[in-house]
Amino acid sequence: MIEVKNIDKSFDGNQVLKNVSVLFETGKTNMIIGASGSGKTVLMKSIIGLHRIDKGRIEYDGRNLPDMKMNDIRLLRREVGMLFQGSALFDSLSVLENVIYPLEMFADMSKEEMKERAFFCLKHVNLEEKAFGLTPAEISGGMQKRVAIARAIALEPKYLFCDEPNSGLDPKTSLIIDKLIHELTHELNITTIINSHDMNSVMEIGENIIFFENGQKAWQGNKDEIFHVDNESLNDFVFASDLFKKVKATNQ
């Protein structure tokens, strides 16, 4: 569980996060949604510690991140997996080496055990074995995302962060990635936080949805409650397309 309490964050006097408090539950896919520039990426980067917050608390199962020393933060980060928008795979390494990398850095395993674990993770994300020796540049965007997920779960993290996991993917691959993240969250009982614009994802796997507007939490609920919300900005954002308007009408 990650609990964010009353955090503020400014850049050069411009306040991006304003007194944000959110609870991200374990075993659930927590989704942060909102328009571009609403502050959701800053929130995610602040939670991970890539941005230092101005005030407030960020508690990882009771451990307050802003109070931690660099060494403790690095230890905590070994419990964190992250899927980046652009996958952020190391382009000098092969697919298999990318997944082995965190194991080599932090796991006390033999080479064989590492390889076995990497194979397990890659197969878990349904990646074909013939792609294991290829470099990230030689595989498709969807495959890169799967490798990035495999790398993120290699060390069995307690917390999984996904920044726009579906960006640049076709609808079918997006759905596969969504389901994969959802399954992993339940299977490993981890705290997953997803930053997304994709309303299909929200409707598919959103168990705890946080709507962000102007650096503030404007609404929190689940994918069923979202159909009955009386929040104009949220409705404008979620039901912007005709398709989702029809879906809403059907659900009401």
Place this chain on the structure above:
Amino acid sequence: MSLVSDTGKYILLMKRVFVMPDRWRMFFRQFPKELEKLGLQSLPIVVIISVFIGAIMTIQTKLNTENPLLPSYSTGLVTRDTLLLEFSSTIMCLILAGKVGSNISSEIGTMRITEQIDALEIMGVNSANYLILPKISAFVVMMPFLVIFSMAVGLIGGYLVGVFTDIITTADYLLGIQYAFIPYYVFYSIVKSLAFAFIISSVAAFYGYYAYGGALDVGRASTNAVVNGSILILFFNLLITNLMLN
């Protein structure tokens, strides 16, 4: 103001670089790759430039010192001392600042803008140490070899002038390059090159590590790395020369 804050950022980055690696195994895996990439792959340019500069220097020295009062070996002597004192260390390092400096800053800069450095940080890896330490150590280790190689090849370039032209005889040239040889000049040159290797690699890594934005910014970081690295080389050349030869 920017100079002061950049210097502070550079020092703080170096503090993160020069700590024990998380895994020595990973360091020793990266180190030989960097030796090959930054050192061995620089050999062709070192050979080409040194042999030509050695030859040109011999021709120009001979043509500009046509004086019966000067001994015949003076051309070889001047060529040798110029190569040993300045060319093979300072000028070669200025050239390598372009090749190696831009290579390091663009590689690290691209990793920064594609979030690969963020990925390392989130894994709990000290990215500065993991990425930069093998590069600096490999380049500092390789640099004396490159300098000595450049000296040797430069002298061979001068010798070839004697072999293929009538400008100077090989006997006069060989006498000149052996006459009044001061081994301390080689030591001085190597000391300088070690400092320059550190400047080139660390300054380039600094600009790459703090690159921000897109491809244009990576290009800008590379340019800054080469320009500022070169200025620092010239400054430290003056400083070290004053300390060691004055």
